[in-house]
Structures are given as C-alpha cells and as structure tokens.
Amino acid sequence: xxxxxxxxxxxxxCTILTAAGSLLFKLGMMNFVFSFVGxxxxxxLISGLIVYGVGLLIxxxxxxxxxxxxxxxxxxLTYIWSLLLAAFILHENVSYPEVFGVVLILLGVSAIGKxxxxxxxxxxxxxxGG
Amino acid sequence: METQLxxxxxxxxxxxxxxxxxxxxxxxxxxTKDVKTFFLNGKLYIGALLYxxxxxxxxxAYLGGDLSIIYPVCALSYVWICLLSVKYLKEEMxxxxxxxxxxxxxxxxxxxLGI
Numbered sequence: 001x002x003x004x005x006x007x008x009x010x011x012x013x014c015t016i017l018t019a020a021g022s023l024l025f026k027l028g029m030m031n032f033v034f035s036f037v038g039x040x041x042x043x044x045l046i047s048g049l050i051v052y053g054v055g056l057l058i059x060x061x062x063x064x065x066x067x068x069x070x071x072x073x074x075x076x077l078t079y080i081w082s083l084l085l086a087a088f089i090l091h092e093n094v095s096y097p098e099v100f101g102v103v104l105i106l107l108g109v110s111a112i113g114k115x116x117x118x119x120x121x122x123x124x125x126x127x128x129g130g
Numbered sequence: 131m132e133t134q135l136x137x138x139x140x141x142x143x144x145x146x147x148x149x150x151x152x153x154x155x156x157x158x159x160x161x162t163k164d165v166k167t168f169f170l171n172g173k174l175y176i177g178a179l180l181y182x183x184x185x186x187x188x189x190x191a192y193l194g195g196d197l198s199i200i201y202p203v204c205a206l207s208y209v210w211i212c213l214l215s216v217k218y219l220k221e222e223m224x225x226x227x228x229x230x231x232x233x234x235x236x237x238x239x240x241x242x243l244g245i
Contacts, residue, residue, distance in 0.1 A: 022201050029192035045189075052185075060159075072208075079202050086198035094198050101240035105205045108233030112212050115226030 007066035010058050011074045017055030019081030024048030072113030076106045137194030141203035144188040149210030151180035202241045
C-alpha cells in the first residue's frame with residue numbers, strides 16, 4: 001500500500017495534538033485536586049482527554065491509508081514537540097542529554113518502522129524455490 | 131520540581147499498559163469488517179480499558195516529574211509493541227528492529243540520567 005500524502009499530513013497533525021494533550025495533562029496534574037468536584041472542574045485534564053482522543057482517532061484513520069514504515073517515524077515527532085512545549089511553556093530545564101535522548105528515540109522509532117517493512121529473505125526463497 | 135525515580139517507574143509501567151492496549155486494538159482491527167463487528171468485539175473494550183489504565187498511571191507519574199522527562203519514557207511502548215508483535219503476531223525480528231529497540235532504550239536511559 002502506497003502511503004498517501006494526506007496520511008502523512010494527518011499523522012503530523014496528530015503528533016501536535018498528542019503533544020498538546022500531554023502538556024494539558026501535565027498542567028492538569030500541577031493543579032490537581034483529588035475530589036469529585038476537583039476532577040470535574042479540572043479543565044486542563046478534560047481538554048487534554050479530548051485533544052488526545054481526537055488525535056488518536058485521526059491516527060487510526062491515517063494508519064489505514066499508509067504504511068507503518070513511513071508513518072511510525074512521524075509519530076515520534078511528538079517527543080520533539082513535547083520538549084519544546086516543556087521548555088517554552090512550562091519553563092522546564094531541558095538539558096543536552098535529554099535532547100540527545102529524544103533524537104535517539106526518533107532514530108529508534110524510524111528503525112523499527114523500517115524493520116516492520118522488511119520481508120524475510122527465507123520466505124522469498126521458499127516461494128522462488130517452489 | 132526535580133523528577134522523582136518513582137515517577138519514571140510509573141511511566142515505564144504506563145508504557146507497558148499502552149503497548150498491550152495497542153496490541154488488543156490491533157487484534158480488534160484485524161477482525162473488523164464493519165461498524166458492528168468493531169463494537170461487538172470484546173478485545174476492543176479490553177484495549178480501551180488498558181489504555182485507560184495507562185493514562186491514569188501516566189497522570190500519577192506527572193505528579194512527580196517534569197513533562198520533558200516523563201513523556202519520552204512512554205516511547206518505551208514502541209519497544210514493547212515490537213516484542214509483542216514478534217511473540218504473538220508472528221512478525222519477525224530483524225536487525226532494524228533490534229537497532230531501533232537499542233536506540234530507544236539508550237534514548238530513554240539518557241533522558242532518565244537527566245534527573
């Protein structure tokens with residue numbers, strides 16, 4: 001299945017939504033009140049859930065229209081967005097090892113995506129050999 | 131706030147639940163022919179429940195750590211999903227997947243070192 005361009009676009013949108021969702025969750029837990037009313041009025045948590053849910057639906061739809069080897073690495077973009085959001089909105093200390101770690105994760109997810117594409121040479125040999 | 135070790139531990143646990151949740155979602159979508167089979171499939175609800183548990187555990191983790199540290203830990207779910215697919219879905223391991231797993235583990239380790 002050829003990956004359609006709009007699937008790539010959708011996954012990119014999904015990554016922004018997922019990162020935003022995690023930011024909202026973090027904000028929600030920073031203002032966390034453990035009570036029934038506290039949870040109902042924690043608008044950060046509620047909006048985080050909605051944003052996450054929408055992102056997941058978009059992702060499921062996009063996966064139907066594209067190959068994992070292409071779409072998987074794009075999903076790893078959320079870690080970059082979350083680092084940026086954490087640094088600029090939450091003013092967290094983002095150190096060089098953390099940035100390098102996220103780069104490694106990106107490479108790792110890309111590798112797994114590519115690995116999911118590979119056909120086993122043994123299978124092909126059996127087909128040809130008859 | 132300095133990130134606590136227990137928060138990272140919870141994030142790891144959350145990544146495991148996420149992976150199993152995705153696994154059941156994949157099982158569900160494999161058997162889905164139309165809307166009816168989708169919603170009647172018990173595995174859908176198991177997957178949703180696993181995702182819910184993953185979310186709750188992850189939220190508790192946020193109580194004890196920075197977003198920039200806790201969130202990347204959930205990338206471990208890619209590792210678990212890969213291993214689950216090989217063990218239960220008869221997918222095959224290859225050197226790309228091994229390298230990918232190693233890179234993600236190294237990346238999460240580096241991020242964990244940051245605390």
